[in-house]
Amino acid sequence: MTLVREPVTAHEDYLDAGYSLKSWLLTTDHKRIGLLYMASITFFFFVGGAAATIMRLELMTPRGDVLYTPDSYNRLFTLHGVIMVWFFLIPSIPAVLGNFLLPIMIGARDLAFPRLNLLSWYIYIVGGLLVLGVLIFGGVDTGWTFYVPFSSMFSNTNVIGAAVGVFIVGFSSILTGLNFIVTTHTMRCEGMTWERLPLFVWSMYATSLILVLATPVLAITLALLAAERIWGVGIFDPKLGGDPVLFQHLFWFYSHPAVYVMILPGFGVISEIVPCFSRRTIFGYKFMAGALLTIALVGFVVWGHHMFVSGQSMYAGMVFSLLSFIVAIPSGIKVFNWTATLYKGSIRFDTPMLYALGFIGLFTIGGLTGLVLASLGVNPHVHDTYFVVAHFHYIMVGGMVMAYLGGIHFWWPKLSGRMYPELWGKLAALTVFIGFNLTFFPQFVLGYLGMPRRVYEYAPEFQVLNVMSTAGASILAVGYVLPLAYLLLSLRYGSRATANPWRATGLEWQTESPPPTENFVEPPVVIEGPYAYSPEAAEEADHGHH
Amino acid sequence: MATTEAALILAPQFDDAEQQHDSDSLGMWVFLVTEVMFFGGLFAAYAVYRYLDFPAFVAASRRLSVTLGAINTAVLLTSSLTMALAVRAVQLGRRRELVYLLLATISLGAVFLGIKAYEYYDDYLHHLIPGSRFAFDGPFPARVEMFFVLYFFMTGLHAFHLIVGIIMVGIITFLAWRRRSVVQGTTQVELVGLYWHFIDLVWIFLYPMLYLVDIHR
Ligand SMILES: [Cu+2]
Numbered sequence: 001m002t003l004v005r006e007p008v009t010a011h012e013d014y015l016d017a018g019y020s021l022k023s024w025l026l027t028t029d030h031k032r033i034g035l036l037y038m039a040s041i042t043f044f045f046f047v048g049g050a051a052a053t054i055m056r057l058e059l060m061t062p063r064g065d066v067l068y069t070p071d072s073y074n075r076l077f078t079l080h081g082v083i084m085v086w087f088f089l090i091p092s093i094p095a096v097l098g099n100f101l102l103p104i105m106i107g108a109r110d111l112a113f114p115r116l117n118l119l120s121w122y123i124y125i126v127g128g129l130l131v132l133g134v135l136i137f138g139g140v141d142t143g144w145t146f147y148v149p150f151s152s153m154f155s156n157t158n159v160i161g162a163a164v165g166v167f168i169v170g171f172s173s174i175l176t177g178l179n180f181i182v183t184t185h186t187m188r189c190e191g192m193t194w195e196r197l198p199l200f201v202w203s204m205y206a207t208s209l210i211l212v213l214a215t216p217v218l219a220i221t222l223a224l225l226a227a228e229r230i231w232g233v234g235i236f237d238p239k240l241g242g243d244p245v246l247f248q249h250l251f252w253f254y255s256h257p258a259v260y261v262m263i264l265p266g267f268g269v270i271s272e273i274v275p276c277f278s279r280r281t282i283f284g285y286k287f288m289a290g291a292l293l294t295i296a297l298v299g300f301v302v303w304g305h306h307m308f309v310s311g312q313s314m315y316a317g318m319v320f321s322l323l324s325f326i327v328a329i330p331s332g333i334k335v336f337n338w339t340a341t342l343y344k345g346s347i348r349f350d351t352p353m354l355y356a357l358g359f360i361g362l363f364t365i366g367g368l369t370g371l372v373l374a375s376l377g378v379n380p381h382v383h384d385t386y387f388v389v390a391h392f393h394y395i396m397v398g399g400m401v402m403a404y405l406g407g408i409h410f411w412w413p414k415l416s417g418r419m420y421p422e423l424w425g426k427l428a429a430l431t432v433f434i435g436f437n438l439t440f441f442p443q444f445v446l447g448y449l450g451m452p453r454r455v456y457e458y459a460p461e462f463q464v465l466n467v468m469s470t471a472g473a474s475i476l477a478v479g480y481v482l483p484l485a486y487l488l489l490s491l492r493y494g495s496r497a498t499a500n501p502w503r504a505t506g507l508e509w510q511t512e513s514p515p516p517t518e519n520f521v522e523p524p525v526v527i528e529g530p531y532a533y534s535p536e537a538a539e540e541a542d543h544g545h546h
Numbered sequence: 547m548a549t550t551e552a553a554l555i556l557a558p559q560f561d562d563a564e565q566q567h568d569s570d571s572l573g574m575w576v577f578l579v580t581e582v583m584f585f586g587g588l589f590a591a592y593a594v595y596r597y598l599d600f601p602a603f604v605a606a607s608r609r610l611s612v613t614l615g616a617i618n619t620a621v622l623l624t625s626s627l628t629m630a631l632a633v634r635a636v637q638l639g640r641r642r643e644l645v646y647l648l649l650a651t652i653s654l655g656a657v658f659l660g661i662k663a664y665e666y667y668d669d670y671l672h673h674l675i676p677g678s679r680f681a682f683d684g685p686f687p688a689r690v691e692m693f694f695v696l697y698f699f700m701t702g703l704h705a706f707h708l709i710v711g712i713i714m715v716g717i718i719t720f721l722a723w724r725r726r727s728v729v730q731g732t733t734q735v736e737l738v739g740l741y742w743h744f745i746d747l748v749w750i751f752l753y754p755m756l757y758l759v760d761i762h763r
Pocket of ligand 1: 255256259302303305306
């Protein structure tokens with residue numbers, strides 16, 4: 001039996017491999033697909049952000065005045081939630097940075113299934129355009145959670161259209177997860193053992209497990225919802241003998257693990273940035289990798305903490321509460337180990353590091369307030385208030401978006417071959433941090449004082465805190481537009497990046513910036529663990545430099 | 547490098563044939579795991595409602611034909627046998643045998659779908675399809691309708707998978723018939739075989755869950 005290899009083009013960097021639209025839209029290069037995703041999720045991020053901006057404007061005053069009806073407010077927060085969860089957060093780090101970096105980090109030429117990878121982008125676009133069309137022309141007023149029986153029997157908006165879009169985009173997640181799992185198993189280069197995998201790869205692996213196991217359940221839940229709406233049979237509607245709590249069980253069986261899809265990739269990014277900018281090896285590598293897997297698996301059995309007041313039995317509530325406390329332990333390990341990595345390190349405060357440090361602080365607040373919500377006694381008091389909104393925004397925006405931006409800056413030289421302007425980078429990171437806290441910290445207080453979420457008018461005594469939050473949101477918006485502007489400009493005016501501007505250790509830094517289409521000119525061989533940094537060498541290098 | 551008849555196509559991302567085979571086969575297994583979760587959501591809903599509405603499930607299940615279901619189970623199990631023999635044939639390089647066995651698999655799959663279609667038609671005549679025309683003269687009509695939602699959902703999803711399976715077996719049959727050598731198709735036949743057995747396995751759960759609710763009486 002002879003082997004015939006399909007021809008491989010010779011070494012040129014992947015951006016120069018073709019300039020036509022076709023060379024992008026029909027590419028199977030994981031790096032180009034990563035950039036396709038980057039452009040699309042950036043678009044959806046600003047659409048979802050625009051909805052949030054209008055909501056914050058509406059909430060500046062206790063009376064409804066910016067929007068004409070409370071119903072348009074409902075449509076706005078649904079649009080914001082659906083777009084941000086499924087079209088930005090879930091694909092964000094995995095589909096952009098994961099696609100780009102995973103094969104390079106393990107020394108492979110591409111993912112195991114490059115055409116499937118391109119297909120998953122197309123599925124994402126089809127689902128995205130459908131949902132965008134439905135949400136903008138007509139709108140949906142159920143919130144991103146699609147709770148029954150409101151969504152199945154009462155809402156007069158186009159719930160089925162939105163459900164179909166989310167159903168479709170789910171397949172994009174599943175295919176990406178499948179591709180990552182197989183790639184990690186079979187495509188590692190010589191010497192890249194499981195113990196030498198960068199933690200970013202571990203985080204992609206753990207995330208993929210969740211995507212593959214949880215997303216199908218969401219798909220079937222949405223299909224049942226659509227069936228109830230179409231045929232009017234009592235699957236979930238209690239009036240017809242259905243069980244609305246079953247919908248919540250199925251929905252959160254997906255959606256709680258999905259929360260980890262929105263944070264584990266962030267852990268991965270932070271675990272790459274922190275060692276590099278403190279010049280120390282990561283503290284407790286095995287615990288870090290183990291914690292990712294533990295969170296992914298234990299995260300599947302905590303969903304009931306969303307349903308303490310939904311008529312779930314008291315004993316179920318106690319078990320879910322306990323398990324939710326348990327799943328916080330591996331998260332605690334991660335924060336502890338990042339901090340221990342910083343200890344006695346030679347720390348540099350470049351932009352990626354600013355985001356990483358911001359992440360650690362904000363994620364800790366988000367995580368600890370999660371424990372407050374997981375407590376059976378406190379939960380009824382703050383359930384469905386702004387406390388919950390603040391909590392998950394600390395995880396998803398303070399955590400995941402910060403990690404995403406940190407990662408984009410860290411790997412920008414590799415992605416684009418250009419350096420971003422460091423001063424602007426630091427300024428934007430600071431703006432995001434300040435704007436974020438001003439937006440969301442007051443919401444903890446609002447929620448604790450009793451302001452319910454998803455309302456369009458509120459009691460006048462909440463106005464001061466709401467104005468603070470809106471002011472923060474406008475600062476945050478500036479912080480998000482800045483990187484968009486200077487990163488795009490850097491493509492033209494940025495100085496050329498060297499192969500390894502951060503003197504980092506990962507395989508992705510051992511190849512050129514930007515990498516050639518086949519990633520490495522010579523197949524790499526790995527001989528040591530991923531974080532062979534030394535603070536002493538860093539000090540010496542710095543002294544030699546001055 | 548000229549492509550010979552016996553050549554194995556290696557995609558550029560892979561180093562060798564073994565890596566390619568391992569990736570393809572792991573990919574199929576992971577895909578089947580997602581399928582398990584997909585059906586798993588429905589099985590969970592089934593379990594909850596069977597517990598809550600057991601009398602309605604008994605009444606509804608009596609409307610299904612145990613005989614036709616049993617025949618279909620036998621048909622599908624036989625198709626798994628022919629599929630397994632096809633995998634063996636391709637591994638031994640017996641092309642003619644492979645083509646015949648794959649054709650037998652397709653035919654059995656089609657027989658299953660034919661019987662299923664007849665059952666659906668019969669349900670239609672008896673107004674058992676959920677929606678405005680649904681009518682049931684026994685007890686708990688609303689919950690019986692619920693049973694039929696699950697019934698059509700689960701068997702429909704299963705039938706959809708079977709149709710996809712028949713198309714895939716059709717493609718590999720065509721390729722095996724056209725090529726002189728079967729080496730290139732070994733992995734494909736193995737993977738389609740895995741998928742086919744999965745469809746069979748789902749039915750082995752569906753049959754007792756839907757047709758035999760009342761069997762112990
Ligand atoms: Cu949760």
